[in-house]
Amino acid sequence: MADAVQISGSLRSRLTATLIGGAAVLAVLLYLIARTYAAQIAQQGQDNVLGASVTSILDAAVVRDGQVEVDFPYAAFSMLSTPADDRIFYAIYQDDTLLSGYDTLPKAAATPGDVSFDTGSVSGAPVRIATASRRMIGAELRTDITVSVAQTQDSLSGTLTEIGRNVALFGAGFFLLAVALSFWATSATIGPLQRLTRSVMQRGPQDLSPVSRPVPSEMVPLVSSLNSLMGRLDHSLRQSEDFIAEAAHRVRTPLTTVRSYAETTLQRVDKEENRQALRSMVRAIDESSRAAGQLLDHAMITFRADHLDRQPLDLVDLVQDLVQGLTPVADMKDITLRVHGDAVVPYAGDAILLQNAVRNLIDNALKYSPGDGAIDITVKAGPTPTIDVRDEGPGFPQADMARLPTRFARGSNAAGIIGSGLGLTIAQDVAVAHGGRLVLGNDPKGGACVSLSL
């Protein structure tokens, strides 16, 4: 069992949060900038009109008979009409004396020839004030005329509110778009990582091949280390399999030699207790040899399971061949091997592995069957291709059923019967390699029943 992985946040949430946060900051910034800019432009517009008004009043000023007359045009004020009906105020000063207009309008100093703008208030109403002055020179008269025109800012603030609302809507839309984009960008970024995870998770337990799918450059270090880790793991697994195979092979050869010596000696020895010892010896050697053989088989299956060599074949044919090969052994125990089921069961599989699996199952059946019995082998095509092997032996001990297909596990009733505990493991590995499974069961009438479905 692997240790629980320590989780430190989520890349997806972090990325999404960063993008959305950034978008929010940008949207607010956009709103503020656009608003400020709009306010400036709108104020500029009002200032231009106020300036024109002041100038047109000032232009109308004349000195007649030593008196200042300001017969300003109607347009001076009609140009100040706004949709919001802003109030207007004005004042005309000669030097420091109010000639005409509102004395409530704050008097502003003005530099001649230049319109100056200011913000103030007239009887509580905030206004924008434009002021300009002009020096009048007549006979025996030298005087400064100063004109101020003020306007409330209702229309301006109305415009600003409208612009503000539009910009806010625009900013919100921009933000929503950015949110959608950031979700999309996040899944697009996380996508390859998830695909890699999925492809690693979906691998078979034996699959230690490197990841071959192209990955984004940022993931190359991770994937290379993963590949190199798996490579080393594969290498060391292979080494140990090789080691087992090599060891089994090296053990089997001398064992064969020892067995033939023991057989020969058995012929020559007469004393019963010595013969007994030699028989035990031969049996022990057989057991070791068989175990070594099955270890070899197992190593071979483990290797082949990774690279299944699927060929179209007929399962009935395959079983018939095996039965034919095993009939002499069965005859020695007076056991009949019977094949039932469909006439032809076509299947695409690895013939060597399937032979191995079925041979092991029949072997087991032979070992546990009492003499003078029968083993029924049923081959069926549907619903899935299945090979059942049924004997008349004692059956599987109920308690061991689950662990029997694991390596070197043997039934509690197997004492005295030669076996390595690898036969069912091999059959199960083959079934799994073909995408099938191995089911152990007992016949209610007695005897074990092993079902290999593919």
Place this chain on the structure above:
Amino acid sequence: MRFIVSLILAVWAVTAAAQDWEERQVFASGAAQATPLRVLSSTDIALFEPVLQSFLARYPGVEVEYLVTSTASLDTYFRADPDGYDVVISSAMDLQLKLANDGFALRLEDVSHPPRAQWRQSLFAFTTEAAAFVLNRAAFAGQELPTTRQGLIRVLRAAPETFRGRVGTYDIRASGLGYLFATQDARASETFWRLTEVMGALEARLYCCSGEMIEDVAAGRLLVAYNVLGSYAAARGDLGGQIEIIQPVDFPTTMMRTVFVAERTKVPGPAVDFLRHVLALQSADAGEEGYALPPLAGATGEALPSTIALEPALITYLDQLKRKTFIREWESAIIQGP
């Protein structure tokens, strides 16, 4: 000290109460504890009474004190005592607009009125009335009637002895409406000045109000009255046989009578009800007969091009310097006697 203050207040109150009203009448439905509503107006009671009666019929709990004075003194009285009146009605658009501009009018956001006929949701127009020539029918019998200012000038010049001392117009120094008509005429065409010159040469008689001019024309004391409110003349059905009302076709100067609720009114509820009632009665589609005042034309659609626009530019001619200059010019044209 307190005594002196009280004395001053008392004297002031007496002076204020003793203002010289042209007409003053209290309209009440007789309900007990009626809310008093002071309406300051330049419109004669004769013309406005039907409106007042229909208001009382609908709002019997209000007692309307209707005070009539000339447009110019209306402005003076109201500025002197802005607390003393609840509703102000005047035909002098410029003075009304200046009052609204100066913050004396209550802003009524929920009164729906065509933008052209209201200013700042505080000043509302409710009639459309043109300035007209009023002629003595007998004097012009058998003659082609002048329909333009040019035509009127020709008629006056053709028979100076007939018209001498028998032409009349507003004294723009005394009448706010006369001043408004004169300034708008002057804006529109130089013909106004020529006409004024001609009338001055004929020793024109100057009037404060339309009513007197109309009566004098009817009585034959005047043969021609210029810039008279056609609506007043038309309302005098009894004089229909003696007078001829002519809307000049060259540029008919048209004003809108306006109403506002005083900013400092103590009875805003009845005051706003009154304003709404007047606007509803005078809207062009009200379709009710019997009211002497012409309705607001073009309230629903077309604007009359010659109608004086309700805009802040109206305060231009109220400027002291401009007024002084204008009146000086006018005086030198109209008063040519010794």
